[in-house]
Amino acid sequence: PGVLGQAPPPAPEPEAALAAELSARRSAEARRLVLSPRRLSGPLPAGLSQWFPALEVLDVSGTGLTEMGTELLSLPCLHTLLAKNNRLGGPGSLPKGLGQAPLARSLRVLNFSGNRFSEMPPALLQLRGLRSLSLGGNRLHGIPPDIQELQSLEFLYLGGNFITAIPPELAKLPSLRYLVLCDNKIQSIPPQLAQLHSLRSLSLHNNLLTYLPREILNLVHLEELSLRGNPLVVRFVRDLTYNPPSLQELAGRTVKTRSVPYAPSDLPDSLVRYLSLASNCPNPKCGGVYFDSCVRQIKFVDFCGKYRLPLMHYLCSPECSSPYSSASQSSTSQSESDSEDEASVAAHRMQKVLLG
Amino acid sequence: MMEQPVQTETWKARSLEELVRILHQIFAEDKVSVDEVQALMESYESNPEEWLQYAKFDQYRYTRNLVDSGNGKFNLMILCWGEGHGSSIHDHTDSHCFMKILQGNLKETLFEWPGKKGNGEMTKKSERVLRENQCAYINDSIGLHRVENISHTEPAVSLHLYSPPFNTCNTFDQRTGHKHKVTMTFYSQFGERTVCATGVPQENN
Numbered sequence: 001p002g003v004l005g006q007a008p009p010p011a012p013e014p015e016a017a018l019a020a021e022l023s024a025r026r027s028a029e030a031r032r033l034v035l036s037p038r039r040l041s042g043p044l045p046a047g048l049s050q051w052f053p054a055l056e057v058l059d060v061s062g063t064g065l066t067e068m069g070t071e072l073l074s075l076p077c078l079h080t081l082l083a084k085n086n087r088l089g090g091p092g093s094l095p096k097g098l099g100q101a102p103l104a105r106s107l108r109v110l111n112f113s114g115n116r117f118s119e120m121p122p123a124l125l126q127l128r129g130l131r132s133l134s135l136g137g138n139r140l141h142g143i144p145p146d147i148q149e150l151q152s153l154e155f156l157y158l159g160g161n162f163i164t165a166i167p168p169e170l171a172k173l174p175s176l177r178y179l180v181l182c183d184n185k186i187q188s189i190p191p192q193l194a195q196l197h198s199l200r201s202l203s204l205h206n207n208l209l210t211y212l213p214r215e216i217l218n219l220v221h222l223e224e225l226s227l228r229g230n231p232l233v234v235r236f237v238r239d240l241t242y243n244p245p246s247l248q249e250l251a252g253r254t255v256k257t258r259s260v261p262y263a264p265s266d267l268p269d270s271l272v273r274y275l276s277l278a279s280n281c282p283n284p285k286c287g288g289v290y291f292d293s294c295v296r297q298i299k300f301v302d303f304c305g306k307y308r309l310p311l312m313h314y315l316c317s318p319e320c321s322s323p324y325s326s327a328s329q330s331s332t333s334q335s336e337s338d339s340e341d342e343a344s345v346a347a348h349r350m351q352k353v354l355l356g
Numbered sequence: 357m358m359e360q361p362v363q364t365e366t367w368k369a370r371s372l373e374e375l376v377r378i379l380h381q382i383f384a385e386d387k388v389s390v391d392e393v394q395a396l397m398e399s400y401e402s403n404p405e406e407w408l409q410y411a412k413f414d415q416y417r418y419t420r421n422l423v424d425s426g427n428g429k430f431n432l433m434i435l436c437w438g439e440g441h442g443s444s445i446h447d448h449t450d451s452h453c454f455m456k457i458l459q460g461n462l463k464e465t466l467f468e469w470p471g472k473k474g475n476g477e478m479t480k481k482s483e484r485v486l487r488e489n490q491c492a493y494i495n496d497s498i499g500l501h502r503v504e505n506i507s508h509t510e511p512a513v514s515l516h517l518y519s520p521p522f523n524t525c526n527t528f529d530q531r532t533g534h535k536h537k538v539t540m541t542f543y544s545q546f547g548e549r550t551v552c553a554t555g556v557p558q559e560n561n
Contacts, residue, residue, distance in 0.1 A: 084509050113439070114509035136439055136508030155415065159440045160508035178416055180440050183508070201416040203440055224417055226442070228530055 019045045026051035034059040043069020049076065061085050061111075067092045073101040080109040089116030089138065099126030113137050113157065125149045136160050136180070145169040159183050159203065168192035182206050182226065191215040205229045249291045252278065256289045367392070369400040372407055376424050376432065383429040383519065390493060393454055397491040397517065402458040409547045410434040411513050417441055418505075419543035423515075430519035433542070437462065437512040442504025444527035445478065447496050447535075452519050456491040460505065460512030464492055467500045470533025478530050500528060 018038070022045060030052050040063040048071045049055070057080040065086040072081075073095055093115075098104060107127050113136035120135065125146045132155040140161035147153075148169040155178045163184040170179075171192040179196070180203040187208045193199075194215035199222055206229035245253075255262065256278045264272050278289040369375035378396055382388055404411075410421045411434055418441040424432040437460070445467055455462075466481040481499055485506075486492055494501055505512040526535040542550050 134439075157439065157508070182440050183506075205442075232531065 015042050015045065019047060023047060023051055027054075029054055031055060032057040032059075035063055036061045037063070039064050043067050044071040046071050049074035056080065058082070066090060068094055070095045072103060073097055076102045077106050078103055079106055081107060082109075082111045083115070084111050084134070085114035087116060088112060089118060093117070094121050094123040096123075098123040103127065105129050108132065110134070120144050120147070122146070128152065131155065131175075133157070143167055143170060148172040151175075154178065154198075156180065166190055166193065171195040174198060177201065179203070189213060189216070194218040197221065200224070202226075245290075248274070252291050253289055367396040367399055369396055371403070372400065372423075375400045379424075379430065379432065379517070380427065383426060388519070390452060393452075393517065394491050394493050397454050397456045397515070398489065400456070400489075400515075402456075402489055402515075404459065407434055407458060407513070407515070410544065411436050412544050412549060413438055413511060414543060418443065420516075420540060421547075422542045422545040424546075425521070426519070428521070430517055431521040433516050433518075434458070435514045435516055436543075437505035437514070439505065439508050439511060442506075443502055445500050445502045445530055446528065447500050447526045448494060448518070449522040449525050450496055451522050452517075453494050454491055454517040455486070455494075455503070456515040457486050457488050458513040458515050459488060460507060460510045461488070462486050462512050462514055463504050463506045465502045465504075466494075466498070467502070467528070467530075469500060470528065470535070476533060478528060478533050502530075 018040070031054055033048075033052055033055055036059055040060070043065065044060070046069075053076065055075055056077055058075070058078060059082040061082050061084040063086060065083060065088055067088070067090070068083070072078075104126050105128065107129055109132040110124075110127065110130060111132075111134045113134045115135075115138050117135060117138040117140060119140060120143065122144070124133075125144065126149070128149065129152055130150050131152050133150065133153060134155075134157035136157045137160040140158065140163055142163055143158065143166060145167045146169070147167070150173065152175060153173050154175045156173075156176060157178075157180040159180045159182040161184050163181065163186055166181070166186060166189060168190040171190070171194075173196065175198055176196050177198050177200045179199060179201070182203045182205045184207050186204070187210075189204070189209065189212055191213035192215075194213075196219065199219055201224040202219070202222060203224075203226045205226040209227070209230040210232060212227075252275055254260065255275060262272075262275070267275075274291065277291055279291075280289055367378050369378055375396065379393070382393065382396070407423075410423050412419055412421055413436045415438065418435055418437045421434045421436065422431065423434055424430075426432060445465075455464075463483060463485050465483040468479040468481055470476075470478050478500075503514075523541075524537055524539050527538050528535050544550055
């Protein structure tokens with residue numbers, strides 16, 4: 001982001017002169033108005049909606065706007081607003097009452113890229129008809145859970161910000177086809193994102209991801225996926241250390257894998273309970289079971305026939321590896337309760353998992 | 357066949373049409389100079405009116421739009437890159453590749469060819485941002501590259517010449533060096549949108 005070879009901006013125009021010129025150019029039929037690259041000294045000129053009542057496309061990119069102004073509320077049928085490379089981002093950037101304005105229903109495309117938003121303005125989330133939203137190259141630190149209000153959203157561009165986490169509510173956008181999160185500071189992807197069944201393109205390059213949740217495999221319509229520039233896996237396969245299983249665990253495994261017959265009267269209740277907790281090793285070529293000693297590993301797995309992604313896998317011992325693995329193995333001694341939230345595991349360590 | 361000829365012309369292409377005409381002239385000869393073509397491409401000052409008809413963007417990824425098929429000697433095409441769009445690391449199937457920026461900026465990252473085993477992170481050689489009207493050149497002996505529009509606000513347009521023409525190449529996984537052959541398709545040809553079959557592996561990341 002930033003200015004690469006752009007010419008210095010022209011001097012701001014006096015509001016009265018601009019108003020006079022636009023008034024002279026008034027048209028009842030005109031659907032498009034481009035004010036770029038002129039420099040505006042204030043918000044959108046009052047009277048705009050009267051001079052151009054049929055306006056559908058308004059381009060005020062690169063005009064130096066610090067606030068859109070209330071005239072926006074009067075535009076009756078605007079469907080595309082391009083306001084990139086301005087100075088929007090402060091508290092008054094969007095006018096009050098946006099949710100009740102005609103814009104809230106008519107606006108389909110909004111481009112606020114290259115501005116100074118450090119958070120998504122709540123008013124934005126009232127634009128219920130919005131199909132395409134770009135806030136690329138701003139200063140966003142997060143995504144509000146209320147993003148789910150934009151139920152018609154198909155295209156969401158948030159590349160080039162400072163986003164550290166993705167709220168699971170983002171997954172509640174049923175029409176989302178294109179999601180760009182590249183060039184941020186994202187450390188993990190919530191597994192709920194797999195519910196974005198319309199997603200066709202996902203851009204995650206240049207973030208801080210060390211792994212992806214295995215639910216990503218459910219995104220069968222995904223055709224484009226970018227992952228480069230993430231510290232994926234390779235480094236912490238080397239960090240693996242392993243604690244051998246207990247005698248109880250080894251005995252339990254033998255009972256299960258050799259189908260040694262037993263009845264509740266043969267064993268203390270606690271051991272009967274213990275034996276019922278056996279889980280099958282997810283390695284399809286291994287017939288083994290495990291109880292409470294698991295090697296949690298990150299493995300590369302083929303996905304959509306194109307990419308090898310690191311996913312969280314549970315394996316019963318370092319020797320038991322998935323068909324795709326060639327990594328050397330060991331595990332840390334840190335224990336942790338059986339967890340659903342793989343996403344919260346620190347990516348640079350391997351965890352021993354205790355079940356039950 | 358490209359070699360250093362005895363004399364190199366200094367061309368100035370004053371329009372896209374003229375550029376194409378001079379290219380036909382140059383490539384009609386037995387020997388063509390890389391420097392001559394690069395200088396010719398660079399001499400053309402991008403005028404959007406002349407190439408807008410070929411500049412068809414796609415929402416999801418960059419597009420390849422054929423401009424001229426060079427009597428079979430070369431392909432001239434325009435690539436359109438939306439914000440954040442990038443290519444995979446790829447080779448050039450023993451052909452010469454010229455890339456001129458018509459609008460915006462493109463980042464080119466050069467990579468070494470992976471080792472025989474292809475088992476390890478690929479080595480970056482260098483990177484640069486190409487500006488409007490600059491023309492870069494690459495072939496397989498120089499290395500592999502990734503091209504991307506790193507802007508989050510501006511689309512980019514580039515003019516590419518490949519000689520001889522080719523429609524398959526290898527893409528490379530940066531993490532492992534593993535390569536994968538892909539077929540490249542045209543989003544449009546001579547200004548007309550082409551509809552191609554889905555399911556064909558697309559050149560991507």
